[in-house]
Amino acid sequence: MLDLCAVSNAALARVLRQLSDVARHACSLFQELESDIQLTHRRVWALQGKLGSVQRVLSTLDPKQEAVREYQRRPSSRVLGSSAAPSCSPYSPQSQPEAPRLLQLAPYSCFPSPE
Secondary structure (H helix, E strand, C coil): CHHHHHHHHHHHHHHHHHHHHHHHHHHHHHHHHHHHHHHHHHHHHHHHHHHHHHHHHHHHCCCCCCCCCCCCEECCCCCCCCCCEECCCCCCCCCCCCCCHHHCCCCCCCCCCCC
16 A cells, blocks of 8 residues: 555656646746737837827828829739739829928839830
């Protein structure tokens, strides 16, 4: 009977040790998850601040006085639709009235040029 009690106590001690290791591992995972969530929260907070400042600036602008990029339509190669999509071609800043620095965009193209 004494041997059975010692064996069961040893088995119980091993199980408790394993549970302790699992709890430590889970704790480290939750700490890592918490730090990732805090980082994401800080990034979202910063983005909200930037969006708020952009909204404040844009609310002061008069859309009839600001230069707006012109979109050129070109045929779409979509399978499901036959409508043309905007090409996002750059506009010429020289041909437009002076725009605030916020609205002056660098030339770019969403689609490769058909050469």
